Amino acid sequence: LGLIYGHTGLQRFIDCVGVPRTKELFLTGRNFDGTRAAEIGLVHEVHPAAEIDELSLALAAEVAAGAPLSLRGNKHVIETLSQFPRLSPKQVEEMVELRRSCFASEDFREGVRAFGEKRQPRWQGR
Structure with a gap:
């Protein structure tokens, strides 16, 4: 896109995946899927799209309890x-x-x- 990303968002990425991974993601602009996001620690779980609603509701119920x-x-x-x-x-x-x-x-x-x-x-x- 040719832009400088906001510092607060970049800080969140640094806190989550570290400086080297943040540089890799933002300096290369490479696309990545959920599996790759889990590999680098950006997310902690990956599920098929068809299961998201059910899993989200189950998690919400667990927290609400x-x-x-x-x-x-x-x-x-x-x-x-x-x-x-x-x-x-x-x-x-x-x-x-x-x-x-x-x-x-x-x-x-x-x-x-x-x-x-x-x-x-x-x-x-x-």
């Missing part, structure tokens, strides 16, 4: 760590407080009870 507070908290921590590999003292305190609040939640108590009773937890998001 998790504890809402835990899901939200873990997503926040992962996003923060991916953007700021070295956390500031304020960010560290935020992570510690987030974890403390989870331990104080009704959902955490329900999870512990359900585990002990060998049953599926009933999450409330509280």
